[in-house]
Amino acid sequence: MVEIFATEKVKKYYAQFKSFVEEELIPVELELLSSSWEKTESVLNTKRQKAKDLGLWAPHLPEEKGGMGLAMMEFAQVSELLARSPFGHYSVNAQAPDIGNMELMEKHASSAIHQQFLNPLERGEIRSCFSMTEPDFAGSNPVNMGTTAVLDGDDYVINGHKWFTTAADGAEFAVVMAVTNPDASAYARASMIIVPTSTSGFELVRNIPIMGDEGGGYNSHAEIRYNNCRVPKSNMIGHEGHGFALAQERLGPGRIHHCMRWIGICERAFDLMCQRASTRVLSQGKTLAYQQTIQNWIAESRVQIDAARYMVLHTADKMDKLGAKAVKAEISGIKFYVANIMMEVLDRSIQVHGALGITDDTILSFWYRHERGARIYDGPDEVHKKSMAKQILSNYTA
Amino acid sequence: MVEIFATEKVKKYYAQFKSFVEEELIPVELELLSSSWEKTESVLNTKRQKAKDLGLWAPHLPEEKGGMGLAMMEFAQVSELLARSPFGHYSVNAQAPDIGNMELMEKHASSAIHQQFLNPLERGEIRSCFSMTEPDFAGSNPVNMGTTAVLDGDDYVINGHKWFTTAADGAEFAVVMAVTNPDASAYARASMIIVPTSTSGFELVRNIPIMGDEGGGYNSHAEIRYNNCRVPKSNMIGHEGHGFALAQERLGPGRIHHCMRWIGICERAFDLMCQRASTRVLSQGKTLAYQQTIQNWIAESRVQIDAARYMVLHTADKMDKLGAKAVKAEISGIKFYVANIMMEVLDRSIQVHGALGITDDTILSFWYRHERGARIYDGPDEVHKKSMAKQILSNYTA
Amino acid sequence: MVEIFATEKVKKYYAQFKSFVEEELIPVELELLSSSWEKTESVLNTKRQKAKDLGLWAPHLPEEKGGMGLAMMEFAQVSELLARSPFGHYSVNAQAPDIGNMELMEKHASSAIHQQFLNPLERGEIRSCFSMTEPDFAGSNPVNMGTTAVLDGDDYVINGHKWFTTAADGAEFAVVMAVTNPDASAYARASMIIVPTSTSGFELVRNIPIMGDEGGGYNSHAEIRYNNCRVPKSNMIGHEGHGFALAQERLGPGRIHHCMRWIGICERAFDLMCQRASTRVLSQGKTLAYQQTIQNWIAESRVQIDAARYMVLHTADKMDKLGAKAVKAEISGIKFYVANIMMEVLDRSIQVHGALGITDDTILSFWYRHERGARIYDGPDEVHKKSMAKQILSNYTA
Amino acid sequence: MVEIFATEKVKKYYAQFKSFVEEELIPVELELLSSSWEKTESVLNTKRQKAKDLGLWAPHLPEEKGGMGLAMMEFAQVSELLARSPFGHYSVNAQAPDIGNMELMEKHASSAIHQQFLNPLERGEIRSCFSMTEPDFAGSNPVNMGTTAVLDGDDYVINGHKWFTTAADGAEFAVVMAVTNPDASAYARASMIIVPTSTSGFELVRNIPIMGDEGGGYNSHAEIRYNNCRVPKSNMIGHEGHGFALAQERLGPGRIHHCMRWIGICERAFDLMCQRASTRVLSQGKTLAYQQTIQNWIAESRVQIDAARYMVLHTADKMDKLGAKAVKAEISGIKFYVANIMMEVLDRSIQVHGALGITDDTILSFWYRHERGARIYDGPDEVHKKSMAKQILSNYTA
Secondary structure, eight states: OOOGOHHHOOOOOOHHHHHIIIIIIIHHHHHHHHHHHHHHHHHHHHHHHHHTTOOOTTTTSOOOOOSOOOOOOOOHHHHHTTTSTHHHHHHOOOOHHHHHHHHHHHHHOOOOOOOOIIIHHHHHHHHHEEOOOOTTTTTSTTTTOEEEEEETTEEEEEEEEEEETOOOOOSSSEEEEEEETTTTTGGEEEEEEEEEEEEETEEEEEOOOOOTTTTTTBEEEEEEEEEEEEEEGGESSSTOOHHHHHHHHHHHHHHHHHHHHHHHHHHHHHHHHHHHHHOOOOETEGGGGOOHHHHHHHHHHHHHHHHHHHHHHHHHHHHHOOOOGGGGHHHHHHHHHHHHHHHHHHHHHHHHHHHHHBBBSSHHHHHHTTTTTGGGSSOOOHHHHHHHHHHHHHTSSO | OOOGOHOOOOOOOHHHHHHHHIIIIIIGGHHHHHHHHHHHHHHHEOOOOOOTTTSSOOOTOOGGGOOOOOOOOHHHHHHHHHTSSHHHHHHEEEEEEEEHHHHHHHHSSOOIIIIIIHHHHHSSSSSSEEOOOOOSSOOOTTTEEEEEEEEEEEEEEEEEEEEEETTTTTTTTEEEEEEEEEOGGGGGSEEEEEETTTTTEEEEEEOOOOOTOOOOOTTOOOEEEEEEEEEEEGGGGGGGTTTHHHHHHHHHHHHHHHHHHHHHHHHHHHHHHHHHHOOOOETTTTGGGOHHHHHHHHHHHHHHHHHEEEEEEEEHHHHHHOGGGGGGHHHHHHHHHHHHHHHHHHHHHHHTTTTHHBTTTSHHHHHHTTTTTGGGTSHHHHHHHHHHHHHHHHOOOO | OOGGGOOHHHHOOOOOOOHHHHIIIIIGGHHTTTOOHOOOOOOOHHHHHHHHHOOOTTTTTTGTTTSSOOOOOHHHHHHHHHHTSSSHHHHTTTTTHHHHHHHHHHSOHHHIIIIIHHHHHTTTOOOOOOOOOTTOOOSSSSTOOOOOOEEEEEEEEEEEEEEETTOOOOOOOEEEEEEEEESHHHHEEEEEEEEEETSTEEEEEEEEOOOBBBBTTOEEEEEEEEEEEEGGGGGESSSTTTHHHHHHHHHHHHHHHHHHHHHHHHHHHHHHHHHHHHOOOOOTTGGGOHHHHHOOOOOOOOHHHHHHHHHHHHHHHHHHHHHHHHHHHHHHHHHHHHHHHHHHHHHHHHHTHHHHBBBTTTSSHHHHTTTGGGGGTTSSSHHHHHHHHHHTTTSOOO | OOOGGGGGHHHHHHHHHHHHHHIIIGHHHHHHHTTHHHHHHHHHHHHHHEEEEEOOOOSSSSSTTTTTTOOOOHHHHHHHHHHSSTHHHHHHTTTTTHHHHHHHHHHSSOHHHHHIIIIIHHHHSSSSSEEEEOOSOTTSTTOOOEEEEEEEEEEEEEEEEEEEETTTTTTTTEEEEEOOOOOGGGGSEEEEEEEEESSSEEEEEEEEOOOOOOOOOTTEEEEEEEEEEEEEGGGGEOOOOOOHHHHHHHHHHHHHHHHHHHHHHHHHHHHHHHHHHHHHEETTTTTTOOOOHHHHHHHHHHHHHHHHHHHHHHHHEEEEEOOOOHHHHHHHHHHHHHHHHHHHHHHHHHHHHHHHHTTTTSSSHHHHTTTTTGTTSSSHHHHHHHHHHHHHHHOOOO
């Protein structure tokens, strides 16, 4: 715990989350990752029930919605603990993309949508997905989009081709970004519309095989075609043409969520590295811990992880106090900074494990594969650096 | 082609190997990688036949053994071409670990062993494996080993626990490192013995899941228990106590083979990076190729790959002329240097591909996963750096 | 200012220190650096008077000693501002090595020493130096030391060879580390003794030319021989055999002081980089700021500097609250982490300036030369990494 | 020596150049660097005479001009040896910028110019300089230039402001880039004209202080104003408007020269690093050479330097065979690649030397300061990367 950010709530729940993850999740993580989603889900349902029983449910949601009402800065600290095992967030119903959808709908959706979609989502009865990225347009330029939603009577008719719609397989509904106002200015063309996956014309083309694994259920990333999907006008979240603004609003906290998670992964990888170094005997009585190269990695990793945590917590705290706009540059900064530190720490931990490190006998190889995307999704490093630099340079005039 | 190393043979075969890989292998590589080994093998058998028909069989073997009789420096250049697709080496019967076993047995095995094991291996009728690494001992200190072979009459009785025995699944025999002379000095304890996989007590515990994939057949890495495996004394390669020396002899060329292969992977990843940069439109009429960051990566990668190639070719040439011992330091050097360049180039190429780069829709994600081991197997980076430095420092006295 | 660390005092003085440095020091810094020390000193004396008049004198000293009574965490923030110009700390009498000597003597010296040496030092009337490092012994192993102090009647007779005694030229006295108890255990052999530079046998061999510049006066690093220097027994600081413990006590805060300073240097270099990027025209209407590579450097530098600041402030705050021992690992961490970030940021800023960057027409080339030592003095990176790793690994048992 | 590039001439002269540098130059290098140019020059004149006596004069010049007639690839190997001490090239009259001027005038200047300027330059009787870079225009865009040469009768009248005119102080003449054809296309505006430094209006404003040192004589970089400098039309090298093309022609070999030199610096720094590691005792009986971090640096440096050498030699050889245009991309590649390796190796060698490394008691600190420019002059890293990438990408079409 970082003293200065250890609020009463953080102090109260910290040890509980820690032991929940250590006792309930870490012991089963490798087995769950090698099981089908069906089997995994049934195990995780029991974990969800335990979390609820312990009062550790939905830390991000207001208490009146059954959550724990943590501020972003508090949730950050909890989130780090949850992230030490791959299903931590899922077990307390704080998993992406649902958490982003909840935050979005909480603020911008009608009460009818709340009733029909949000409330069961918050209770963990259904899952959802967020359908924005398209294969034919560079995600790093979000203005370009091929999916359209055309008003026809009281319905929108949606056509388009999406991919990397995470967790679509088995989701109850998708929040779809689509162009509703093609003639508006670049940032005012798109809207967000809820499309139940049972809608006729909703075609889950495939779960995209990623790093050798197409996954399934919550653990998947779908390619989807929307073929004349007809949904009522009232399924819109917010207003027509506000899609881009809502996406921005969604992405700010979303990136902080990711950063928190990555730090948790770092801590776990760091812990495994130190354990391995301390126990693997290289020659008579000397463990790997005596190797200066490995000592270097441990010291460098420790400093990098601590730096990353401070950055994220200060950013989260500032966002709590001043809003997401005030930390736009900071969020770009932590997005690329923490993602890269995570990949470095994972890489070092694997190297310390030797051949074991590339097997699935530890959790490291899972993260090595499935977090490589961290430097790409929600804006690649390069886009965030450019964006951050431009904000800084705007204070300097020629 | 590097002018100065372009011998007559290299000039003659270069274009042929290039088009063999481009026409026969690249078009089917993704399909083969997602198929079972059985299906893959049947396709590859037709490729092997084509390679034989074209006179592109076993470039490393002497002509009298049906090979092409290339020097190491010549083979290096061919090997780079073969490596542009994952099954290049297999298609011409120059795949590890068989190639290392062939080289070893060619020089050090009895004519009976030649007859029974080597000749069918060279003809591509059977496969083999090399069983050295053990889970309970740090591979970076090869002196420690738990597997024993005890003489009992005219047989050796072998007991031990190995892992990362590549391609054991479906192999006809294993070359096993085992301690035969426990009381000898550290480097004279072990021997190499052929153990047919049909031997009673040969237990393939599992194909180890590596980076999410346990593979199968040639594409696998086994954990094996040798439980009182009894084989005739005459199955020994070389002499008792020479196992370590033979392993060293095997590893020198083996590391050059790997380096060659890695450069081929680099070139393919580089090519994909440039193609993607040139075609992916970011905004009106501007492709990724206009991004300076990507230009940097292309220039840096080009220089690194060229530097790596020069290093490897000069080392191979020197080995041809002066023998493996003369290039011990150089081999350590290229082992870590080229492996790291490969991982960097793969990483950049993935980043340029964006989300596509982490999917299995390109070959990049396969290599990202399955070549991470390159910095570990055959001696981790750290061991090679230490070994190289010690050789250099021995010329400087206190 | 970092909100969470902005105490009342910090808020009160922040703007004052900032404008003092910007108005009084930056405009004359290049001229001072190219002048003799005599000329520089006379200018700086006027700056010192101004600082006193403004109430900005000796921020680290208690108010009853004429200082500002800032906590370490508060001083850290002021220190960063002072460091934006090379003579910031000197101008408020908070410069190394005097600041370290003051802290040491404040706590551990007799009232006679206070009277004779400390008080005039705190008033800025004299300068001092700290004589520990020896050319013949590796500084990274402080236990080894050749200088001896032998008791003879009521005097110590000191003999030894030191170098890198910063600011000895013109100093009134040196605090000398010498072995007084050669038969004690390794860490209990040395003591700290005050040797006035007027002592017979005190031989300033030379100001060591460092990076092309031997400097002079405060701006110098001396090689010194102590030839039978006789000083009264009462010149000892603390007790016999406590030298090593005092040095450790001195070095903890000393390293935080350096880190604060380095962040100030980073901020100045960052500012110059952004200014240059925004104004240097590359081609019609396009400044360097349009180059993505430079944008990358700006974003990466911004994040690194912010991370460094958080690390240092949290460490300083923890030291204020729990004492220096509680932050031993953190101090090792920031020592190497911040020093390396500084060198990176300086390097980038130079590169953005092009040929101008290597001239003395900006302050960058001064820091590039004279801060390269930051990765060496007070413990090289490698020693701090090892020390930090050992502390971490002590929590993991084999 | 790299076997494959060891021609008869290289074999013949290699040992001679090596011992010339080791016996004549290294022993006096530190003294020369701390002396005035006048004193240095007088010592170097005796070294020049010795070089002539030994037949080691002007390796780059044809034999009929008193040189050794080495090909670029051969000179590269000699150059590496010369570069191990700062005055190696000067001692055999192969120093920049004179060597570039000689190559240029050899090919493109009239026989009158040969008589008056080139021949005494080749005999080492006079020095010259090259006046291209301007403070007011970004050097990385060479098309922009403020200096003009206006024809007035049979004379050019030259006005302009230059800087970084290396070795202007004491030179007999400058080769000046000036716009003669302002209305021509961008690359056809400038010409090269010889301006004797005795010309009225030639104003050497200052030797620019670089990294704390304004130097003097050959060791300096001048700021110059050309105030109505009048020179005869016949002082033009090549033709009107060909200045840019000539500069390009000059820069290709010039960059290879630099790269060769940098590798020599690397080898010297590497040698010092290994010597220091082997002799500096850290604790009982253990030298720095036992530290794994230092072993890493030694291994990594060795590989990098070897890679750099192969790159440069292959490029030089290709240039000998196919001309400078054929290796345009390669030259950009080695320019940034080798410069960065040099700075890394210097940095590591300094770190291994500890405090000694930043003093002027070794040659390292001189190079650390005065070779930082290597990543800037003759095109900064960023420009070469961009240029190289564009050449590569031109083979890939959208």
